[in-house]
Amino acid sequence: MTPREKRSRGRLAGRDSATRARRETVAALREEYGAALADGPQAFFEPLRHSCPWCGSVRIGGHLLTGDLIQHKPGRFRVERCHSCGHLFQNPRLNARGLDFYYRDFYDGLGEQQLDAMFAGRTRSYRRRAASVRPHLVRPGLGGVKRWLDVGTGHGHFCEAARTLLPEVVFDGLDRSEGVEVAERRGRVERGLRGGLTELAGELAGAYDAVSLFHYLEHCTDPLRELEAARTSLRPGGLLVVEVPDPESRYAHLLGRWWLPWLQPQHLHLLPVGNLRGALSDQGFTVLAEQHRTAHEPVDLVAAVWLALEGAVPRDDMPWLVPTGPARRALRGAALLAGVPALAAAALLDHAVAPFADRLGLCNAYRLVARRD
Known part of the structure; x- marks a missing residue:
């Protein structure tokens, strides 16, 4: 076996080992996440606010309703705008339990x-x-x-x-x-x-x-x-x-x-x-x-395309998601591969626009x- 073949085999073995370790970790965490979600995502929020946390105005209204587009943890989140000062804030806001749940396994x-x-x-x-x-x-x-x-x-x-x-x-x-x-x-x-x-x-x-x-x-x-x-x-x-x-x-x-x-x-x-x-x-x-x-x-467009692709076929090796098997993983791989041209075009446009972003308000x-x- 040549040195190059040895290095290639070593890299493959390392990836296989990392994959097995991740699967074992995910399997061990499924029960913990299941227990955390036993009361439903509504347990992760404070009571609804009726005034702006920045200026106190009651002139607030819905601005955005979305889910977790990165980790795909369950829950819906609303961002409201204050029509007096322009401040935007999550409402209802996550409580301490919710912050712990949604930050877990993101940065660590x-x-x-x-x-x-x-x-x-x-x-x-x-x-x-x-x-x-x-x-x-x-x-x-x-x-x-x-x-x-x-x-x-x-x-x-x-x-x-x-x-x-x-x-x-x-x-x-x-x-x-x-x-x-x-x-x-x-x-x-x-x-x-x-x-x-x-x-x-x-x-x-x-x-x-x-x-x-x-x-x-x-x-x-x-x-x-x-x-x-x-x-x-x-x-x-x-x-x-x-x-x-x-x-x-x-x-x-x-x-x-x-x-x-x-x-x-x-x-x-x-x-x-x-x-x-x-x-x-x-x-x-x-x-x-x-x-x-x-x-x-300069990441706005490429990130938007990536989030849309991820949302269409999210990965299933997360302990808060139901495992879907190899067919779903194959579909995800095909969708991401098909999205490569759109990602490349978006990245190019991001960098082309960047020098003018200030003048364009972007x-x-x-x-x-x-x-x-």
């Missing part, structure tokens, strides 16, 4: 390897974030940023990439998942803090020159409290960097439920930029920069850089 467990690989492949985006903040890092009379806390850091990939542009900065990471402990072990962050920002803000008071909330606020039950906690963690004159999906993007209307940043049921709040600017001002921040083009990721995210006064 069954989904950990896939998500880690996806985030690891976004180095250019992370470097772009760091570069966009760099002009604001030197504070007149106060020196430069020395210590930075990345909240919702996951496995610390942003910190690892940003350090190549900002070698003088020490990065710490904070997250509720065990990924932050992985980040510390792998040297991506100096310290990995496990928990929530609002719970840890007291012991972190005044400890940081910069705090980043990259695609974090939309996951939080109370974004205003998170901003308060971020302010507490900053030294006077420190920088806060917030990046969130832009619900005012035209893609949100053009693509409807297939617009990836809706990300139900995880995204509890979607904040128009005017609302977030106002909240930062109210909490004692001065906004130094508002960035749309550099926060945009940016799917925005970033604010603010200074604590």
Whole structure:
């Protein structure tokens, strides 16, 4: 047997072993998920709200009704819009039990390897974030940023990439998942803090020159409290960097439920930029920069096509889904193969449009850089 044949056989054996291990894990989890769903998805929600959680107005109305388009866990989720301030929010909102259920096996467990690989492949985006903040890092009379806390850091990939542009900065990471402990072990962050920002803000008071909330606020039950906690963690004159999906993007209307940043049921709040600017001002921040083009990721069209294909024939090797057998898997493979031309065309169009996304109102995210006064 040639060395090449040995390597090929070794790769096949490795894939077979991983497949068997996944099947065993899924089989073991089926009973647990069955028990969690015994009362039905309705047990995962708080009571329905009748006013806007941002401004208190009762002028709210239905905007979007969708399911879980990523994991295909059971349940229907409604996003409502406030007709007074434009805030969008999940209503009824997931309760603690629901958050645990829908986050489980997404960023860790069954989904950990896939998500880690996806985030690891976004180095250019992370470097772009760091570069966009760099002009604001030197504070007149106060020196430069020395210590930075990345909240919702996951496995610390942003910190690892940003350090190549900002070698003088020490990065710490904070997250509720065990990924932050992985980040510390792998040297991506100096310290990995496990928990929530609002719970840890007291012991972190005044400890940081910069705090980043990259695609974090939309996951939080109370974004205003998170901003308060971020302010507490900053030294006077420190920088806060917030990046969130832009619900005012035209893609949100053009693509409807297939617009990836809706990300139900995880995204509890979607904040128009005017609302977030106002909240930062109210909490004692001065906004130094508002960035749309550099926060945009050219994935809207290709993600919409992928979500539609996934929705047509979802994978069945998930412990919350009924196994359907080899015929269904063959159908899924054929559907995905048939969708390759559409995926390729959508990806090309995403990148062709990206340079003009800001002018066309298509940016799917925005970033604010603010200074604590």
